[in-house]
Amino acid sequence: MMKKNVAILGATGAVGREMLKILEERDFPIEKLTLLSSKRSAGKTLTFKGEEITLIEAADDVFEGVDIVLGAADNPVAKQFAPAIVKAGAVFVDNSSAFRLLDTVPLVIPEINPEDVKWHQGIISNPNCSTIITLMAASVLNRLSPIETIVASTYQAASGAGAGGPIELAEEIAAYQNGETYEPKVFPYPLAYNVIPSIGSPLDNGYTTEEMKMQNEGRKILHLPEMLVSCTCVRVPVMRSHSISATIVTKEKITVEEAKEAFRHAEGILLEDDLPNKVYPMPLLTSGKDITLVGRIREDLTNPRGLNLFVAGDQVRKGAALNTIQIAELLL
């Protein structure tokens, strides 16, 4: 296999660091690895396969000779450098939401729509983290019968807000343990011993940007332009791994046993479904892992063509860094 010149744009963030770890774990065929950061972090080093790599400040002229750029930066940074990346002939596999809904940009979960990488024009987008974890489960049902609707409520970890999220939660809990007060900065309210039903920015329809991603991105990934998704995104005091409670209605009825059998054989999925024996998905079980857990599968009581299920997955890995690198692997 031809080794590639790979760059990580935004290498110092939570997702960037996870990418570094996953490239190493999966022994991605790398000729040269370039780590790009903001001016502030440039000059520092990160370790890859026992070797210190010095961070370089991202700039338009650093992409010459790079084959694949893994994007772990936010929307403004992704937008700033995308033209230079494409011009240099590299493929930009981007984690930001900047390009996800463009007609010219494939939006890919390798277990679901790997064929979509073929028509890229230099940019391939990685979907939203909760969307990836939900669709890992939903797509398995969609292969049995097309999905009509999803009602989802999320239980999203602090790390979904970036590396600062878990730090704030840890500091807040430590402060409370010492009887001190704590002023949150990353989250709008204390997350310790609380849940916050607002992630992303408010939209005119009363939903948040985060909540609408599951419908907008889900339609594109599943090739279901009419799928309807109502999502409520809630931050919970968990460090890592998102969970989703979902009610999924398909065109034809799928039985619980048919669903379980399909999950047993689905790539990237582990069926954890044995309630009497206390077997069900939990963030505790998925953190740091690649697998998406699916369980609590049962007939929806409000619709004979509906199934309820609970899904958990590490949103820094499968929800971001891992999925991006899996897309890059499709390009090899």
Added chain:
Amino acid sequence: MMKKNVAILGATGAVGREMLKILEERDFPIEKLTLLSSKRSAGKTLTFKGEEITLIEAADDVFEGVDIVLGAADNPVAKQFAPAIVKAGAVFVDNSSAFRLLDTVPLVIPEINPEDVKWHQGIISNPNCSTIITLMAASVLNRLSPIETIVASTYQAASGAGAGGPIELAEEIAAYQNGETYEPKVFPYPLAYNVIPSIGSPLDNGYTTEEMKMQNEGRKILHLPEMLVSCTCVRVPVMRSHSISATIVTKEKITVEEAKEAFRHAEGILLEDDLPNKVYPMPLLTSGKDITLVGRIREDLTNPRGLNLFVAGDQVRKGAALNTIQIAELLL
């Protein structure tokens, strides 16, 4: 107003202690207060209106002359003493689930179906905590148009498992802070930095007893024998106050503005709905309070007759102790 002889059955538990506090706060007209406990706690004292009251061991012969027994004990204890309470001529307002679905026992949320107390035969049941908080919101929509279906996912606090729940969560977090391990006893898995999608006992249909309460009890309280409810109950690392993400479909469409207007005037409800200004229900805001918070009201995207909303309420107060005492007030 005639003063009553009141007894609390199970006075030392989380709900019993809260009842004591609420009786004092609301200046319930009490002639004599009897505090009943297990043999183990008998002889200890609790304070009521500055006075020490000695706990008496519950027994069949202690209910003579009592007008109202507030039940804060579990099912076996409630079942054990119900015959003696009724025989003594007292009214048993019970928090356990032992009698809730009996045709001879009214199941009451005073803001919703106060008229049902009239037909009691000695026992009135207090509904499940998540059910009360969800129905406080749902009943307001039901008055505008009958509810057909509810899909609910809960975010339930540690205190829902009794007084031992928050103690375990606090100890677990303290242990983790000190780099120690902790073996959970109240919950089946660590609750700190985790969510546990299983509350109650497993049933053959894949749901738990706790999850089915919202449909079974909800139908009785709302007088809607055909209402369909799919519920997923999830324990979250919150000390106190349950939250519920609900999708409610009514017979006729209710607009977001009609719903908000109804919530603005609903008894026991505070509308907290201004997403751009970070106003929404959270457990943090309701703990120790009587009010149920409703917000995030928006059109369900999967059904034109559906509304999504988020509700939070203190399940020890409105979900248990307060609702029981409100029922007792209806008896005065």
